[in-house]
Amino acid sequence: MATARFWEIISRGEQGDSLILKEFDLAVFQMAKKIVKKYDIKFDPENIVMVDDALIDNAFKAGVELLLELGVFNIDTGKVIKVTEEEIYETLGRSKAEIELGFGKDLIKLKSRAIEDPALPAICGGCGNPVTDDIRYKLYLAYAMNPMIDYIEPLPPYKYRGMLVKAGTPFELAACLDNIELYRKACRDAGRPGMPIKGKDGVSAIADVSTNREDIGYRKTDHSNVYFKPQMKATYENMNRAAQFTQYGTYVSTAGCAYIGGFCGGVEGAVVCCVAEAIAGILIYNGVINASCVMESLYPSQTTRKSLWGTNLASAAIAKHTPIPQVWGAYMTTAGPCTDMALYEIATATIGTVIMGNNPFGVAPNQGVTLNYCTPMEPQFMGEVAYATTMIDRKKANEIVQALIPKYEERLLAKNPPKGKTFHELYDLDTLLPNQEYLELKDRIWDELEALGLKRFAWKRP
Amino acid sequence: MAAKEKIFVEIAAAFCDFDEELLREKINLALEHEIDAPSIIKHLSKILEGIGDRFCQGEIYLPELVISGDLMEMAVGILEPMLLSHQEYAPVKHKIILGTVKGDIHTIGKDMVKMMWTVSGFDVIDLGIDVPAELFFCKAQEINPSIVALSSTMTTTIPNMKDTIDLFKSRGLDQKYKILIGGGSVNPDLAKQLGAPYGGRDAYEAVKSVKAILAGG
Numbered sequence: 269m270a271t272a273r274f275w276e277i278i279s280r281g282e283q284g285d286s287l288i289l290k291e292f293d294l295a296v297f298q299m300a301k302k303i304v305k306k307y308d309i310k311f312d313p314e315n316i317v318m319v320d321d322a323l324i325d326n327a328f329k330a331g332v333e334l335l336l337e338l339g340v341f342n343i344d345t346g347k348v349i350k351v352t353e354e355e356i357y358e359t360l361g362r363s364k365a366e367i368e369l370g371f372g373k374d375l376i377k378l379k380s381r382a383i384e385d386p387a388l389p390a391i392c393g394g395c396g397n398p399v400t401d402d403i404r405y406k407l408y409l410a411y412a413m414n415p416m417i418d419y420i421e422p423l424p425p426y427k428y429r430g431m432l433v434k435a436g437t438p439f440e441l442a443a444c445l446d447n448i449e450l451y452r453k454a455c456r457d458a459g460r461p462g463m464p465i466k467g468k469d470g471v472s473a474i475a476d477v478s479t480n481r482e483d484i485g486y487r488k489t490d491h492s493n494v495y496f497k498p499q500m501k502a503t504y505e506n507m508n509r510a511a512q513f514t515q516y517g518t519y520v521s522t523a524g525c526a527y528i529g530g531f532c533g534g535v536e537g538a539v540v541c542c543v544a545e546a547i548a549g550i551l552i553y554n555g556v557i558n559a560s561c562v563m564e565s566l567y568p569s570q571t572t573r574k575s576l577w578g579t580n581l582a583s584a585a586i587a588k589h590t591p592i593p594q595v596w597g598a599y600m601t602t603a604g605p606c607t608d609m610a611l612y613e614i615a616t617a618t619i620g621t622v623i624m625g626n627n628p629f630g631v632a633p634n635q636g637v638t639l640n641y642c643t644p645m646e647p648q649f650m651g652e653v654a655y656a657t658t659m660i661d662r663k664k665a666n667e668i669v670q671a672l673i674p675k676y677e678e679r680l681l682a683k684n685p686p687k688g689k690t691f692h693e694l695y696d697l698d699t700l701l702p703n704q705e706y707l708e709l710k711d712r713i714w715d716e717l718e719a720l721g722l723k724r725f726a727w728k729r730p
Numbered sequence: 731m732a733a734k735e736k737i738f739v740e741i742a743a744a745f746c747d748f749d750e751e752l753l754r755e756k757i758n759l760a761l762e763h764e765i766d767a768p769s770i771i772k773h774l775s776k777i778l779e780g781i782g783d784r785f786c787q788g789e790i791y792l793p794e795l796v797i798s799g800d801l802m803e804m805a806v807g808i809l810e811p812m813l814l815s816h817q818e819y820a821p822v823k824h825k826i827i828l829g830t831v832k833g834d835i836h837t838i839g840k841d842m843v844k845m846m847w848t849v850s851g852f853d854v855i856d857l858g859i860d861v862p863a864e865l866f867f868c869k870a871q872e873i874n875p876s877i878v879a880l881s882s883t884m885t886t887t888i889p890n891m892k893d894t895i896d897l898f899k900s901r902g903l904d905q906k907y908k909i910l911i912g913g914g915s916v917n918p919d920l921a922k923q924l925g926a927p928y929g930g931r932d933a934y935e936a937v938k939s940v941k942a943i944l945a946g947g
Contacts, residue, residue, distance in 0.1 A: 290796065297793035398885045424885060434889035435833030471833060471886045498838045505835070527838050533791045565838055566786065566932045568914065637885075637915055683931060 273359065274514065274554050278507055281342030281349045289501075292341040292348070293531045296499050299337050300537035303330045309536045309581075316577050316673070317620050317666035318584065324383075328585035331543025332356060334500075340548050343497065344504045351551050359550050365591035367519055367556060369419060370489050374455075374462030376418045378491075378557065380593045381625040383584055386658050389622055392466050392595060392629030393647030394421025396636035401427055403640065403691055408451050410691075410700040412458035414644045416651035419464040421629055422451055423642070435471040444468075444475045449484040466521070466595070466629065467492035473505045477512040491519035494553040498524070499531045499541045502552055510553040521557035521595060522549025526582070527565035528574055535574040538562045542582035550592065558586055559595045559629075567683055568635055569602045571613040573673060580620040587625025597621050597628025598650045602680055604634045604641045604688025606706045609676040611649055611713040616672045618653040619722070623665045628654045633688060640690040645702050649710055653717070655725035668720045734765055738773050745777045748797045750804060757808050767812035774805050775851055782849040786934040792838075795845035802849070824944055825875035829857030829866060830913070832890040836883035839913055842933040843881070850937045863894040870898070870907045876944060878907045879929060879936075883914040891916075895926055908943050912936060 287295075307326040318324065332353070339350035365380040369390075376390050393411050404423075411420050425433045425443035433443040448465070455463040467486050468476045476492065479485040486492060494509045496502060513520050526542035528535045542562050549555035562578025563570050570579060579596065586594055598617040603609035610633055618628050631646035657665065679685050694706050714724060737760045744752035760770050781798050784790045826847055830840050837859055847854045855873060857865060870878050878898070882891045891911060898904040904926075911921055912929025921928035927943055929936045 294793055294796065297791070426885060432889045432892075433886045435884065435886040440886060471884045497835070503835070529785070529788060529791045530838050530842075531791075531793055533793065534788075537791075565792075565842060566788070566934065635914070637917065 273355070273551070274510070277349060277351060277355070277551050281345050281347050281502070284339065284347040284349060286346050287341065287348060288346065289341070289343065292501070295338060296531045296541070297533055297537070299334060300532045300540050303333050303337075303540055304533075304536040306330070309539060311535050311574060311577055313573050313577070315666055316573060316669045317580055317623060317662050318577070319662045319666070324581065324584045324588055327539050327543055327581050328589040330540045331547060331585060334540050335544040335548055338500055340496070340552055341501045342504070343501050349502070349552060351548070355551060356547055360547070360590050360592075363550060363591050364556060365593065367491070367593055368489070369491060369519070370462045370464035372462040374460045374464070376464060378593045378595070378627060380591050381587060381627065383587050383625055384623055384661055385625065388658055389627040389654050390418045391416055391647065391651035391654060392419050392421050392627065393417035393644060393651070394466070395423060395630070395642040395646070396600070396632035397423060397634070397638060397640070397642040398426040399423055399640050399642070399691070403697070405450055405454060406697055406700060407642070407691055408454035409457055410695060411644045411647070412454045412460055412463060413700060414648055416648045417644065419466060420451060420455070421466045422447060422468075426639075436474065440472060440475045441478050444479045445481075445485060448479050448486060452484060465490045473509050476509055480512070480516045480518065486518060488517040491521045491557055493521050493523040493559060494549070494555065496522070496524035496545045496549065498527050500545060500548070506553065514554045519557060520553055520555045521559045522546065522553050522555030523559040524549070525561055525563040526578070527563055528578065529565045535562060535578045539578045539582045539585075542578065543585050546582070546586050546592070547590070556592070557595055558592045561596050561599065568600070569680060570600055571602065571617055571676070572680065573677075576616060576620050576669070579617075580624045583621055583624040583626050594626045595629050596626045597654065598630035598646075600630070600632045600636055601646070602635055603676070603685035604638065605643050605646060605690070606694050606709055607686040607688045608709065608713060609679055609685055610646065610688060611710065612672050612676045614646060614650050615653050615713070615717060616669050618650050619657050619665050619669055622654045622657040623660070623662055634685075638687065640692065641688060643691050643694050643702065643706070645694070645706055645710065652714075652725065653722070656717070656722050659723060659725065660721070664721055668717070668722050671720050733763055737763060737765065741770070741773060742777050745774070745798070745801060746781070748794060748801065750801060753801055754804065754808065757805055761812070767809040771806070771809055771813065774802060778802055778849040778851070782846055782937070785846065785849075792842055792845060795849055799845060799848040823851065823853045824877070825853045825855060825873055826877045826879055826940065827855045827857060827866065827869050827873060827875045828879040828881070829861035830859040830881045830883070831887050831894055832860055832862045834882050834884055834887040834890070835859045836881075836914070839883065839933075840881045843879070843912065843929070843936045846933040846937050847940060852940065863890070863897045866894050867897050870903070875907055877910050877940060879910045879912065881913040882911070882916060885915045888915055888920065892924055895924055910939060910943065
């Protein structure tokens with residue numbers, strides 16, 4: 269069951285200082301601004317992948333200080349959950365640096381990775397785009413069949429019995445269970461019955477918790493996300509998730525997006541909030557895996573210079589100062605499948621996050637919203653780039669990222685990314701393999717990456 | 731520099747520094763110099779417009795929009811008695827009801843749109859997140875807004891968005907209150923399917939969409 273510390277800490281949200289939401293939001297802004305200044309954290313477009321260890325140390329200290337000063341706001345009670353420095357370091361000290369996911373021959377070890385870690389990361393493939401029922405199983409099987417993908421992030425359910433899936437209804441429960449069961453079938457059919465799955469695909473907490481079933485649903489050897497609300501805010505609905513996941517015995521991954529331009533202010537404040545939420549998640553949600561990032565808010569993306577810098581810095585701070593395994597990569601691109609832009613976006617995001625200690629996951633093309641615009645090729649490419657990144661240092665990574673950004677930046681800033689093509693158009697629906705057009709595009713982008721100094725990973729030969 | 735111009739520069743500086751006390755002082759100073767209330771409001775509206783633009787350029791952030799909304803409210807509170815005596819000044823502030831549809835608890839996009847509409851001069855009534863169709867409907871009947879804006883970030887809450895639109899349509903009120911839809915899961919195709927105007931890809935486009943709808947575009 270959940271630890272005594274969990275109950276003790278969340279109960280503070282019943283007794284803490286009362287605030288109205290707006291007061292807390294503005295307090296986050298003011299405090300983040302003050303702390304950013306104190307620790308001299310400044311966006312540096314020349315070092316998207318930073319080599320300055322003092323900056324990384326300061327980002328961690330700043331995140332801890334923000335959490336200690338503000339705590340986390342329980343929106344349902346209007347009260348603040350405060351934590352102490354001792355609790356933070358004790359909990360971090362007891363945290364595991366390695367988590368076993370899946371079972372049997374398909375078991376993987378999700379590890380805490382250091383900055384510039386030469387060890388290969390675990391690759392989580394999948395996406396957030398909705399898909400139609402005609403390709404749902406085929407797409408899942410194509411993900412499960414892909415040897416680069418170690419474990420899968422599910423796509424959300426889209427339709428059930430001919431209707432769009434509606435959150436918080438029995439249709440959603442049935443659709444989510446149906447969805448995960450189909451994933452399990454795809455893993456079995458691919459010969460990987462013990463392959464782990466990263467959850468969840470539901471919207472409502474009731475759908476999330478009702479899919480925890482060893483027989484056909486999420487197993488104890490999977491991990492499931494619990495989120496913060498931007499910024500530094502929690503709800504009982506999410507604490508319910510955390511309590512149930514923990515008592516069920518599965519692993520909790522805490523996820524949050526620190527939004528640039530939102531309540532944490534600029535990208536520097538977003539880094540501080542991102543670190544603070546990553547630590548808070550371990551205490552308040554019983555998190556054992558961190559899956560968070562810095563994201564643009566006005567035009568959602570994670571591949572602008574600022575969002576790349578922010579995610580890289582926050583990841584580095586967590587990697588250097590905690591034992592928590594991290595899962596973040598090319599989660600989302602603005603461009604669609606089989607476009608040069610999407611592959612450039614995947615490469616820039618993956619190089620930075622992997623060298624800063626993440627196990628990468630992704631990819632949701634077209635900001636994760638277009639129907640059927642996703643294929644296993646995007647996470648495969650992400651995995652290839654991730655493996656290659658283990659052979660370079662931060663200085664080289666920064667040079668490559670700096671060379672890649674101009675290849676897509678103008679289209680991103682103009683909010684005019686190419687939409688690309690659908691799974692139907694890019695994959696043979698019988699063999700579930702990509703077509704020549706996509707393979708050739710990937711090869712062309714790899715040629716460019718190799719010319720920049722990122723060599724393709726090759727397995728050892730005798 | 732003429733006294734009026736100097737005071738207007740000082741008002742703008744106080745506003746852009748988000749200094750409530752100084753702004754209050756400068757507005758009172760303007761009134762002491764017999765600058766009429768409608769001119770001051772017009773000046774403040776221009777400042778707000780500039781703040782909205784700076785937000786879209788990434789120069790200032792959401793909390794500063796929130797503070798700007800509060801400052802404007804404070805300023806209008808001071809000037810309101812004087813505005814009432816100006817018959818030529820009949821402010822028509824369009825009301826917009828905004829909320830995230832039932833089942834959806836995402837806030838950040840809605841909050842940004844809300845503040846951009848606020849600083850663009852609209853009176854925004856935020857119903858919050860996880861808002862049932864009936865609450866949108868009852869509030870619209872009570873407040874009589876120009877626009878009812880629905881937000882959804884997840885594909886699984888699109889059906890709830892449709893339920894809300896259906897309720898307005900069932901009473902023939904979907905044209906009286908223009909229904910606008912937006913959010914991460916919404917795109918122009920979906921808006922067409924649901925028969926409601928698309929709010930745009932971001933908070934900046936949301937302002938343009940509302941202005942176009944109100945202009946009859």
